[in-house]
Amino acid sequence: MRTPIIAGNWKLHMNPEQTVEFVNAVKGKLPDPSKVESVIAAPAVDLYVLKKTAEGSNLHTGAENAYFEVEGAFTGETSPKVLNEMGIDYCIIGHSERRGYFHETDEDINNKAKALFANGVTPIICCGESLETREANKQEEWVVAQIKAALDGLTAEQVSKLVIAYEPIWAIGTGKTASADQAEEMCKTIRETVKDLYNEETAENVRIQYGGSVKPANVKELMSKPDIDGGLVGGASLDPESFLALVNYQD
Numbered sequence: 549m550r551t552p553i554i555a556g557n558w559k560l561h562m563n564p565e566q567t568v569e570f571v572n573a574v575k576g577k578l579p580d581p582s583k584v585e586s587v588i589a590a591p592a593v594d595l596y597v598l599k600k601t602a603e604g605s606n607l608h609t610g611a612e613n614a615y616f617e618v619e620g621a622f623t624g625e626t627s628p629k630v631l632n633e634m635g636i637d638y639c640i641i642g643h644s645e646r647r648g649y650f651h652e653t654d655e656d657i658n659n660k661a662k663a664l665f666a667n668g669v670t671p672i673i674c675c676g677e678s679l680e681t682r683e684a685n686k687q688e689e690w691v692v693a694q695i696k697a698a699l700d701g702l703t704a705e706q707v708s709k710l711v712i713a714y715e716p717i718w719a720i721g722t723g724k725t726a727s728a729d730q731a732e733e734m735c736k737t738i739r740e741t742v743k744d745l746y747n748e749e750t751a752e753n754v755r756i757q758y759g760g761s762v763k764p765a766n767v768k769e770l771m772s773k774p775d776i777d778g779g780l781v782g783g784a785s786l787d788p789e790s791f792l793a794l795v796n797y798q799d
């Protein structure tokens with residue numbers, strides 16, 4: 549059985565002081581990780597205090613991006629090796645904001661996935677179509693192509709462990725959630741793609757999140773769908789009470 553995983557993506561919000569405050573507010577109120585895994589992915593400048601403050605709690609930690617090289621003359625980048633040394637569990641890669649504003653390609657994302665695995669950090673690989681692509685009813689081929697490119701060269705064992713986040717761009721930060729059925733439909737397609745590329749067992753193991761205006765009011769319905777194993781949450785993950793309501797959706 550797949551363990552549900554709800555991850556906050558703080559994007560460019562929160563400083564180290566606010567991070568400590570947030571973690572102290574949620575510590576002790578998070579679900580048992582065997583029931584629901586709770587993750588906060590924070591800006592690189594907050595990761596050290598995030599990890600330190602989360603120690604001994606049920607909170608898992610994540611970065612929002614990393615480079616595919618571990619060391620060298622790459623000004624401004626984050627090393628997957630150092631993330632591992634810091635004990636960071638996850639790293640989001642291929643978010644639509646990284647693809648759009650920072651021109652990340654499918655090849656970059658595939659290289660990042662490989663570098664993260666080589667350094668013991670689990671990738672959360674994002675995919676998702678624009679409004680234009682959805683209006684042209686081309687969302688399925690778009691997302692399947694993104695998944696194929698991102699997973700290229702990864703082993704079945706690696707794919708079993710990673711997390712895929714389906715985030716339709718038109719639903720991010722817009723208050724417009726994909727309906728639970730629309731989200732389920734694409735998450736199912738992603739699982740079938742993994743089955744075609746690997747095998748049934750890998751497809752059954754890979755965890756697939758939906759992201760895009762997930763909030764306490766809609767999390768239960770989304771999580772009731774068979775192929776949705778979690779949420780990747782922006783805005784609603786910034787407030788401790790709202791984050792707690794999301795991760796404790798089973799109560």
Ligand SMILES: O=C(CO)COP(=O)(O)O
Pocket residue numbers: 557643715719720721722723759760761762780781782783784
């Ligand atoms: O991009 C997202 C998470 O990665 C979704 O953001 P919102 O939850 O703010 O729509």
